[in-house]
Structures are given as structure tokens and as C-alpha cells.
Amino acid sequence: xxxxxxxxxxxxxxxxxxxxxxxxxxxxxxxxxxxxxxxxxxxxxxxxxxxxxxxxxxxxxxxxxxxxxxxxxxxxxxxxxxxxxxxxxxxxxxxxxxxxxxxxxxxxxxxxxxxxxxxxxxxxxxxxxxxxxxxxxxxxxxxxxxxxxxxxxxxxxxxxxxxxxxxxxxxxxxxxxxxxxxxxxxxxxxxxxxxxxxxxxxxxxxxxxxxxxxxxxxxxxxxxxxxxxxxxxxxxxxxxxxxxxxxxxxxxxxxxxxxxxxxxxxxxxxxxxxxxxxxxxxxxxxxxxxxxxxxxxxxxxxxxxxxxxxxxxxxxxxxxxxxxxxxxxxxxxxxxxxxxxxxxxxxxxxxxxxxxxxxxxxxxxxxxxxxxxxxxxxxxxxxxxxxxxxxxxxxxxxxxxxxxxxxxxxxxxxxxxxxxxxxxxxxxxxxxxxxxxxxxxxxxxxxxxxxxxxxxxxxxxxxxxxxxxxxxxxxxxxxxx
Amino acid sequence: xxxxxxxxxxxxxxxxxxxxxxxxxxxxxxxxxxxxxxxxxxxxxxxxxxxxxxxxxxxxxxxxxxxxxxxxxxxxxxxxxxxxxxxxxxxxxxxxxxxxxxxxxxxxxxxxxxxxxxxxxxxxxxxxxxxxxxxxxxxxxxxxxxxxxxxxxxxxxxxxxxxxxxxxxxxxxxxxxxxxxxxxxxxxxxxxxxxxxxxxxxxxxxxxxxxxxxxxxxxxxxx
Numbered sequence: 001x002x003x004x005x006x007x008x009x010x011x012x013x014x015x016x017x018x019x020x021x022x023x024x025x026x027x028x029x030x031x032x033x034x035x036x037x038x039x040x041x042x043x044x045x046x047x048x049x050x051x052x053x054x055x056x057x058x059x060x061x062x063x064x065x066x067x068x069x070x071x072x073x074x075x076x077x078x079x080x081x082x083x084x085x086x087x088x089x090x091x092x093x094x095x096x097x098x099x100x101x102x103x104x105x106x107x108x109x110x111x112x113x114x115x116x117x118x119x120x121x122x123x124x125x126x127x128x129x130x131x132x133x134x135x136x137x138x139x140x141x142x143x144x145x146x147x148x149x150x151x152x153x154x155x156x157x158x159x160x161x162x163x164x165x166x167x168x169x170x171x172x173x174x175x176x177x178x179x180x181x182x183x184x185x186x187x188x189x190x191x192x193x194x195x196x197x198x199x200x201x202x203x204x205x206x207x208x209x210x211x212x213x214x215x216x217x218x219x220x221x222x223x224x225x226x227x228x229x230x231x232x233x234x235x236x237x238x239x240x241x242x243x244x245x246x247x248x249x250x251x252x253x254x255x256x257x258x259x260x261x262x263x264x265x266x267x268x269x270x271x272x273x274x275x276x277x278x279x280x281x282x283x284x285x286x287x288x289x290x291x292x293x294x295x296x297x298x299x300x301x302x303x304x305x306x307x308x309x310x311x312x313x314x315x316x317x318x319x320x321x322x323x324x325x326x327x328x329x330x331x332x333x334x335x336x337x338x339x340x341x342x343x344x345x346x347x348x349x350x351x352x353x354x355x356x357x358x359x360x361x362x363x364x365x366x367x368x369x370x371x372x373x374x375x376x377x378x379x380x381x382x383x384x385x386x387x388x389x390x391x392x393x394x395x396x397x398x399x400x401x402x403x404x405x406x407x408x409x410x411x412x413x414x415x416x417x418x419x420x421x422x423x424x425x426x427x428x429x430x431x432x433x434x435x436x437x438x439x440x441x442x443x444x445x446x447x448x449x450x451x452x453x454x455x456x457x458x459x460x461x462x463x464x465x466x467x468x469x470x471x472x473x474x475x476x477x478x479x480x481x
Numbered sequence: 482x483x484x485x486x487x488x489x490x491x492x493x494x495x496x497x498x499x500x501x502x503x504x505x506x507x508x509x510x511x512x513x514x515x516x517x518x519x520x521x522x523x524x525x526x527x528x529x530x531x532x533x534x535x536x537x538x539x540x541x542x543x544x545x546x547x548x549x550x551x552x553x554x555x556x557x558x559x560x561x562x563x564x565x566x567x568x569x570x571x572x573x574x575x576x577x578x579x580x581x582x583x584x585x586x587x588x589x590x591x592x593x594x595x596x597x598x599x600x601x602x603x604x605x606x607x608x609x610x611x612x613x614x615x616x617x618x619x620x621x622x623x624x625x626x627x628x629x630x631x632x633x634x635x636x637x638x639x640x641x642x643x644x645x646x647x648x649x650x651x652x653x654x655x656x657x658x659x660x661x662x663x664x665x666x667x668x669x670x671x672x673x674x675x676x677x678x679x680x681x682x683x684x685x686x687x688x689x690x691x692x693x694x695x696x697x698x699x700x701x702x703x704x
Contacts, residue, residue: 034684054510065502071492072501084668090485142690143681161681169682189679189687196691201601217666227635227677227692234631234669235593245488250504252663256511256654267680270529271618274692275672283668288593288630299484303491312495 041268080218529619
């Protein structure tokens, strides 16, 4: 696996991929089952509505407080971590972050990297970057491992391989590891465990993400169920953690409610099997643990979102995935349709800051605005409100100075002209009456084709008489009685 | 250092004119729903841990090494990784010397690099202490150190943990307060709430993903 891993190319745009996904019965069944079960588990984990709402409000306040002091907290985090013996690095772009990670590995002459789950490393496409430089970078979370073996990307941020069923995994293990095919999930996990344990033992460097970085104590907190995160951060001689700058919280106690919100919202568990608090490398007298610990703090568009007080709320996100589990669009089209690292509702509001609206012009409108995402968000990000804001930014003209990266991606002069005429028409009674007169009389002349609408619907035709007209008659009759 | 300054400057520009939000952390929200009568704490911890495939036994402070030997021989295991310098390690060693079971005691007494192969593939079980437990979530708290290194609770397929009944706290918040975590954490602190598990394939729960397949908790009743 040390050669460059070709990542499956995503073809077409959101609409085309959505169409394909909607026609894939297997994929739709896999997602429907998984999302239904995750929704039930979350609901069961929050039996008391008052407790849940109190905790969500607290979670929101903790994140808002941390963001209101973000630069100071980042400096405090850096100071504490440095005191604890952890090296702190800063990167504005994914390219810079990759260079830093590669530099650390090179200095140790490392060739084998084993990774715990990290969405930021997905942002960086770190596996590809390292593979291109002769370094094996292996995912060790079972789901991520499966996805990587098949040259795919995760389709869910918590359950990366949720789009696959056991037969597809068995086939994959058979083809890549030479294992006999099996329908037994326990056996499939045993196969993965054996293959990966050797990798943990041999790895020169372990890479992980971070769930919360605590400024007060200089601590990196990681949650997981499998133990691969602990392996990656404990067994190899070097541990590199990569994270976004928004993951910092002020005090250790702040993680108590956030942790509870995270695991209950994500998986319906009161807590994950492991909560791993790392505050420094191995001390001279200790017998295991990494000799070096590094933290890479990544910007990648986050400061852009931060600059706008409304969009800043996207940085509250603790990556639980509840919004996608509850999204009627995500459930039907699956994670790959979004074509980016972060799918679903949260992906739609954070991706534009990273890659620009030009790359994801359909994301803000791929939503029914049903509001489920905002209702379940453990840190109360008003996702529907932010989607509406992005829709506005998406159609701004260059003179209107869009407030989001590549805003105005969908700006069209003709559309703008039509809306302007429509506005005039509706705000001037004289013209409006003239329009009604014409629309009701020449209604037969309405075009039979009206864009994509008429692909699945009959074309709208104005009524013979307007509501105005009917109301006038009605009132006249009442007056005459 | 350029990246650092650029990031911090952009963030500061974004905050210009704004005041930092006050710290209005309401601790009642994370403590009041999670309070138990002292006699109920163990029961709560036990039921939560059993729900995630953990075996919990109540043992006496003198005879627990016998229970350990029984757990190992029932499973036909060959060896047990332990920490000879700790109090419980000494107690275990004495029991072993007196009874001479066929199960070999293996001391974690040298750096991992010197015997990685054995640690990764050749150890059947381990026994460690804990600094306490948390009733609200059914968790053990471990602070690995020189004597009981981090990998002891991770590599062996069976992990046996000793928990003193008196050291079980209501919730994570009270645990942090009681032991004043914010004034100093060890290089690695852990909450462990069951054996390693995954549901990554079709959401089917499987134990022993990468860490222990089995977790056994021995609750030591204080005398």
C-alpha cells in the first residue's frame, strides 16, 4: 500500500450524483436503516427534554464563550502545551499543514504512519499527500480502514463505511487481504483487528484528530470506541495530532457537558468506551507513550467564517453527525453525493468557507429547510438560518461584495432582472392590475415548458379570474343582500 | 511563525469591538441529574458497565487475588501482565508465591521498545488499578504512570481492573473537582467504559475491535 492511492474520482455535480444515488436501492436501504437506528438511539439517550435543552443551551454558551476569546485561548493552549512538552504548529492552508506533518515524519525517517480517525486529516487529504512521498498512511478506525481499502472517502463523519453492507466488506477483505468470504460481522472485525495490530506495532508515527483542546491545562481530548485512537497515540514513538482552530475550549470543566452532548448526539451512548486525555509526551521515567507529541492547528477557511458574526456559529460544531442522521436529504442521497469531506447539513454550511461557493454552488439549496438539523444540533447552530444566508450570498452580484468565499457563484443577471421586474410589478397597483388583466385573458398563451419544473409537473396556468376579481364580486353580493 | 501571526491577527480583527463572553458555567446542569445515594453508586456503575459487556464482581480486600486466579484459569489463560511495584501488584505477587498457580505473572518493568512483540501478541491478560469510577456513565478512571504504563489497559485481550467502592464518584464533574484535575493532569488520563468495540459494519456491535475483548471489574468493598 505504499504506492500512491488513487482516490475514486467523483464525477458530475451534486444534482447528477443525487440522481444516481436516488436510483441505487442498496445505498438507500443502507442509509435508511442506519439513520433510523441512529435517530432512535439519540432519542433514547435524551429521555428528559428539560435536561437535554438545558445541556444544549450550556453547550452553546461554552462554544460561544470560547469563540469570543479564541485568539487568547489559542495562545494559552500553545503556552500550556509547550510547557507540557508538546510541539505546537500553525497552518493557514492544508498544503502548509501537510508540509508540517511530512517534515516531522521525515526528520524521524518515518515510513509507516498509522492514523486514528480525523476529519481534519481528510480535509488535508493527508493519506494521498504522504503516499505521494513514499510514506504509507493507513487508516485504523475499522470504518475508515474499509473505506480506504476500497479507495473511497467516508460517507458519514461518524460511520465512514455506513454505505457498505457486510457482503461488500467481506468481498473487499477477500480481494485485498486474501481472507475467505464470511457473513459474520464478528469474523470480519477479527480480520481487521489482526491486520491492523501489526500496523500499530510497526508504525513510526501515529496521527490523530482532536475532539476538544483544553486551554486551561494544555490537554488534547479524544473520544472513541475501538481503541485504535489510543493505539495510534500511544504505541508509535511519535504522535501528531491535527485539528481545526475552533476545537479549543477554555476550561477543563467545559468538556463535561460537551462530552455528554457529543456521545449522546452521535451514537446515543452515555459515553464512549475510551476518553483519552493527552497532556504531554512520555516522561523520562515512563515505559511507554510517544517520545514526541505535536499539535498542528489548521485554519483552512475557518478565520473567514469567524470574521462574520453570523457565520462564526458554524465553528460551534463538535462533529457529532446528528444533523446528517436527521436530514431527509442526506438520508436519501448519502454522503458521497455532497462530493466534499463534510456531507449533510453541517457540510453545507462549513464547506463554502473552505473551498468556496464556486465549488459547491448547489449545497445551500439542497435542503428542504425542514429545520430538523437545527433542532437536534447539540450546540444549537441555527443551520437552516445559515443555509438561507448562504443562498443569499450565493446570488449576490460582484458589486454587493459577498461575505462568503466565492459568494455570487450563482449570480445571474437575467435572474436578477426578472426578480426586479417582479418586485416592480407587485409594488405598483396600477401595473399589477394591468398584469392581472392580461394574465387572466391571455392565459392560454402561458408557455408549456417552464424549466426543470415541467419535467415532473404540468405547467402552471393562471386561473380564468383572479382572486381579486372574485373577492370583489363576493363582497358586492354580500353588500346587495 | 507567519501562519501563527496571520491566524491570530485575522481572529483579532474579527473580534474588534466585541467583549469576551462571561463564564456563566452552570454546574447544576451537569451534576443535579447525575446524583446518587452512596449505596446506589455501585449498582448504577455495575448496570451500565454490564450493559456494555463488562463483567463486574464484588470482592474482599484480602481475597481478590484468588478471584483473579479463578477468572484466568476458567479461560485457560497462560499469563498475566501486572505492575509489581504497586500495592496491589505486591499483594498479587504474594498470593501467587503462596499458591503457585500455573499462570505466569509478567511484570511490565522495561520500556515498550524492548519487548514490543511479546506485549502485542504474547500477553493474555493484564491487571491494573484505577483512581476511581464514575456512576453516571459507568466509567473507570485510570492515570497510567511509570508502574502501570498506558498500554497495560489496551493491548491484552482481557483487562482486569481493580476499583475501590469508596472511590466511585457520582459524575465526571464531581470526579474532576474531588481530585482537582484542573491543577494538573498526568501525561495520559483515561476514562474506560467497557471493552473495545465497534459498530462500523452495518451497525452490528462487535467487541474487541483493537483493544481488550473483555473487561472485568473487581469492586473492592472497603472494610
